[in-house]
Amino acid sequence: MKFMFDSSLDWIQYTSVNVSEACAKENKLGETNVIVVGAGIVGLSVAYEALIAGANVVVVDRDPTGNKASFGNAGGIAVTEVIPASVPGVWKKVPLWMMDPLGPLALRIVHLPMLLPWLWSFARAGTDSEVRRISKALADINRRVYDDLVPLFKEVGLAGDLLRRGALTVYESENGLRNDKHEWDAKRALGVDVQELTAAQIREMEPALSPIVKNGIFTPQWSHIKDPKRVVDVLRDWVVANGGEIVRGQVDRVAPISDGAKIVLNGGREITARKIVIAAGAWSGSIARQLGDRVLIESERGYNTTIASPGVALEREVIFADRKFVATTLSVGLRIGGAAEFGGLEAAPNYARSKALVKLAKHYFPGLREEGGVEWSGHRPTTPDSLPVISRSGPSANIIYAFGHGHLGLTQGPTTGKIVGDLLLGRKPPIDLAPFSIARFSHKK
Ligand SMILES: Cc1cc2nc3c(=O)[nH]c(=O)nc-3n(C[C@H](O)[C@H](O)[C@H](O)COP(=O)(O)OP(=O)(O)OC[C@H]3O[C@@H](n4cnc5c(N)ncnc54)[C@H](O)[C@@H]3O)c2cc1C
Known part of the structure; x- marks a missing residue:
């Protein structure tokens, strides 16, 4: 039949x-x-x-x-991401993130009434006990990722597309890393390999980064693919x-x-x-x-710009913790992406965000050439927990x-x-x- x-x-x-x-x-x-x-x-x-x-x-x-979303994302196999977005104290950071209209978080005001139940649930997911429960569930699923992804990639002919080189999360100050310490400790407790690095060690791994980077974390379990x-x-x-x-x-x-x-x-x-x-x-x-x-479930719209000839190459994905964006060298170029915009599925994209991300990246990559960048946005399907x-x-x-x-x-x-x-x-x-x-x-x- x-x-x-x-x-x-x-x-x-x-x-x-x-x-x-x-x-x-x-x-x-x-x-x-x-x-x-x-x-x-x-x-x-x-x-x-x-x-x-x-x-x-x-x-x-x-x-x-x-x-x-699946076609233009950052390409990260981010198995070390086991802490939910809603954590105690996250609300204190929201005004700072939203002050800049092109900053990491944005909300389209006409969408607010539709978003309220989601926001309420997001707030309730951010208690200590909920974060522990959710993190364990995320660690349970992420722990399996390579067991399932590697055979699939091999069977379909993508084995060579998976680059298991870890990721670097970089900070511009001692304070930045110190403020995130509890999160790194929580990840460690869930089996994530977290290695603290000095500025010199980071630049040895990624020479394209400017001296503005003061310290960071290497997570070897992370990997990335050549092109989503x-x-x-x-x-x-x-x-x-x-x-x-x-x-x-x-x-x-x-x-x-x-x-x-x-x-x-x-x-x-x-x-x-x-x-x-x-x-x-x-x-x-x-x-x-x-x-x-x-x-x-809400659309959490993300943005990026992919530059085919950026004059800058990264060995592994780099996450800029202070400014909340990432950069990945893919086979199609350097992809600089991030942003979380809550505006519903029908709102027109605001590509000023893609441009703003490139501006931020120039701060970290003095040698970045931005000509010919291709801008993109996609709807992350995001639940409050x-x-x-x-x-x-x-x-x-x-x-x-x-x-x-x-x-x-x-x-x-x-x-x-x-x-x-x-x-x-x-x-x-x-x-x-x-x-x-x-x-x-x-x-x-
Ligand atoms: C900027 C950005 C960066 C990201 N970076 C990463 C990353 O580094 N690592 C990572 O793991 N994830 C990343 N993500 C998240 C990831 O891309 C998404 O979680 C994932 O692609 C969702 O896949 P999906 O198959 O569920 O949805 P989609 O890729 O959105 O596919 C859903 C499909 O359903 C179809 N569809 C919807 N409704 C209907 C309907 N009624 N009838 C017929 N067809 C329908 C759509 O046409 C679409 O093709 C990123 C996302 C963004 C936006």
Whole structure:
């Protein structure tokens, strides 16, 4: 059997599963069919796992090769990021961050009424006990990242794209590092390798940095990839080459049916399947809510500029802790990025932020040439507790959520795919999924 589908959908090609030999050995799902909504890193990682498990897989995306968060991010495999955004005292820093209209944090005032429930939940996530609970959950998922990402990269032909060179977090003053000490200690306690460096050691590792850098931290477990766009392009090609189908379409509605679920596309066409996975990034909230699940997820828009010939090269990703931005040398150039703008999914981008980031970078890289920079922005799918939603939906065990990865979607994509694969197969996932449940948004504390 292939797809149960509306007979008017003759534009959907019937496909037979043709996974590579190595994958076929693990075939467990047989002919169960799976629809994945969203062709970003998360949806494609889910499709990969479902194909390996032997499912017939269709990935539906209104713009499958488009320019969403997964295509233009900073390329960091940021496994050491195990502390949530909401921590005690974070509110004290907000006015300073927001004073500069092009600073690290921005809020579009017209969006504030919609944002209030999210902000309230964000505030409640920032207590000591909540931060401990959330950090443990983040460490649990991040600890698995290389176990899942490395085999996926190898299978699809991306093994050479992963550069395991660690990352440097740099500070302009003793105070900066001292103020973050508790966070570094908390990371250490969760198994993160944290190595303090002097200015001289930093410049030896990254000679392009100016003497303005006074000290820093080396985190060897971090890595980066050559180009996020290439990762999704190669993964998408692998999905198609191995029997998956990529369908262009806007999913307007998802609904349970007996023994499965269906999607309704813009224009009214329906496709049914045994299982549906919602991996629609920052757009997933409206689908979950339409199904009857409560969820808090916002677009946290980020910006960057990629300079093909910057005159500056970095060996590893550099995080500028005082100014809250990062720089990564990718195969496509030096990418300078950051910013967190809460303005909803419909607001027009403000590329003055991309320009402001380059200005900041010049401060640290005296040799930076900024000509020919390509500006970009993307919607991080961000929950108030910094945890993704990896969960069966409330109304139907056949509808599975895989969204809300915020700053860590590239990092956690393959592991999310693995976990969703387990949920599709009815296998016990490798980590406790309670902290990632959609039900957490309905529990009143
Ligand atoms: C500036 C910036 C830097 C970042 N840096 C890093 C980093 O260094 N490391 C890291 O791990 N993460 C990073 N991230 C975060 C990461 O990029 C995201 O968490 C991740 O890409 C989210 O992937 P996704 O597949 O969930 O969503 P997306 O990539 O947004 O994909 C969702 C897809 O769903 C489709 N879709 C949505 N709704 C519908 C619908 N109704 N019907 C059909 N299709 C639909 C969209 O067209 C889209 O293709 C960064 C993000 C930004 C913005």
